Amino acid sequence: MKKSLLSILLLTVMATAMVSCDDDDDLWDTTVPEKGDTPTSAQFQGFIFRPGLMPASDANVNQLKVPEGFTVTKFAEDLGKPRILVTNSTGQVYATDREAGTVMLLVDTNGDGVADNKQTVANIKQAHGLAIQNGRLYIATVREVYVADMNMDGTLGQPRLLIKDLPDGGQHPNRTLAFGPDGKLYITIGSTCNSCPEPNRLNATIVRVNSDGSDMKVFAKGLRNTIGFGWHPQTGEMWGMDHGIDWLGDDEQKEEVNKLVEGADYGWPYIYGEGKYNPGDRPKGDTTYQQYLQKTTLPVLTYQAHAAPMEMEFYTGNQFPADYQGDAFVAMRGSWNRSKPVGYKVVRLHFENGQPVRFDDFLTGFLVNGNQSHFGRLVGLAVHADGSLLVSDDTNGVIYRVSKQ
Template sequence: MKFNYRHLKTILKSAVLLSAFSFAIVSCDDDDDFWDAFIPETDKEPTTTQVEGYVFRPALVPADVANVNQLKVTSGFKVAKFAEGLGKPRILAVSSTGLVYASDRDAGIVMLLTDTNKDGVADDKKTVANIKQAHGLTIYKNKMYIAAVNEVYVADMNANGTLSQPKLLIDDLPDGGQHPNRTIAFGPDGKMYLTVGSTCNACPEPNGENATILIANEDGSGRKVFAKGLRNTIGFGWHPETGEMWGMDHGIDWLGDDEQKEEVNQLKMGADYGWPYIYGEGKYNPADRPQGDTTYQQYLQKTTLPSLTYQAHSAPMQMAFYNGAMFPAEYKNDAFVAMRGSWNRSNPVGYKIVRMHFENGKPVRFEDFVTGFLVNNNKAHFARLVGVATHTDGSLLFSDDTNGVIYRVSK
């Protein structure tokens, strides 16, 4: 029997289950009470559930003309290649002069892409930094900050876009484990923010800096935990009007096709977002019980729940608030998110760029913006998306690290 967490609507009548759990279930109108009976608050009673898990990885096909031409983008927009043959471009950053940077974690480089004739296609590419497992990029006060697994570097930006020799600021970030891809940005407060994912799918972390967002001074000093209970928040940023910090966290795998949904969280100092014990709208993770004498309910009471959720296993990556002038006014201050795509699901989801609508400074819904990277009846793909950034000309750039392409959406 396949269970859907806290949303079970059927009535259990099985005498086998009744005897196994030693309680009588007459009806399941109260979903919360029903589910709590299967995940008790303490380990004095057995915890049991059945989860149906899948591994499905669509085949990879080329990003050829035919595949790119069938991409679907919101009416009034067009999508085309900005650059290709790039290896595995991941996080994107754009300078105030329109220079485009991309990290390639596997190659351990930062690339500079320039469009000198302003035709929407990069005509020059060069490597401007060599750093093992370089991933997170951000530009602050005309300096490039680069985050690797354990390190953070800073380099001066020259007028032509090249970088000085990177200087090491931090060398003791936690080891990566399952989630080694650090991202970095500076907030309106001038502080450095670093994401540090979990080492595992779901487990108590021995290092208190894993599964967190860290905050530090501009030079990397004074580092401390800003928020915790975040499995892997790659994409985050500050709403341009409210200054509030928002991020998208990756859900736990192996809870079924539709669990755990990806979370949109308002990120606040000192908040705990529940991982690995509480997820989604306050659900209990049956595989990991709070440690010590703490019950699930007690942990739930101190957990900050998401403001919005998205299809499980979509794998949200970089996120960018739109601040350009090319798109219609209603796009201003909405966010774009690269959904990398699923592997732990029977039918693939993600593999797209989505728009997160904000109203009165709060996220309210998602809609597809660029789709079509799944082809051959969803049996193959030609892009898994990672980076997203607004270009100075107002277009939107996003990267694929499977076929080595950066795409551009324009009016």
């Protein structure tokens, strides 16, 4: 009888742990093995829900929501599938279309908030990440980085190959680029999978190279897919948003806001969120989960799971109110691995005393028909020379412009 009661108690504890992973839930720790000769048991409920695609019609665009005093309009449309955006001080805007393998130049020549000059300025297979430094445009594909001189009219010289040996992309081929305050080029390299030990040490990292592509070093690791990152304009500290693991349920794994520090390990695929263990993968060798947790740098802030953070942009323009200075915008592409959709918006990440403290909605309304449909999955962000915020959607081929009235 005692044995039967003990078995029932153990089953109750395990069942509770399978569905409860809260920060203050100690049961989760008790079911995670610390040795390879003990079993792992976990159960999650997974969903696939992809809202249907609607056109970016006038009626849909007109019901988009921004804070009071702001307005949202189309900066450009019929662009194919625009992804990453960058701008320069003269107002020239560059956008990549990974599927078409192109880099586009868009210019608003008369200052009315609409691009009236659109042209393809480079043809590079799987072009995605962009960065500008010293009159040159840097372009990342899955395995390469190119650089091209920028002419006064925004056109480009012949792209030159700088790097040719980035690892294969797998599930996350979307390399992004940015130059740090140190003048070095930082390159994000996502994981090849949802959750697995990577055979190539460069996957699930951010690497750093000289501006000529030389001296590549791993800057930080344990990052599943950090597409959006940048440096706080006042503190110079580096921040990024990492994509959480799929198939852990509707509300796990949350998206992470990480302070990116040289040499840090952010835990993927073994540790996630606020120090939780991923039962799908054990650390290699004799390392226990607890030992791996001790060397993991945990996120400073988290956001709703499966929202899929894309480009991140600190606001440095002079059009928005002063309290936007030092805050960041993040394009949330939107969920698919969840029963009810989240994301499909741009959010504002508030910083106080140089630290991220909360998220607020900034541009919403892309989910329509009772959240059964959408007309925009957002990717790129850029602050235009006039201070407005540009946002790209690669489903309807639109770049939106948010401005202060």
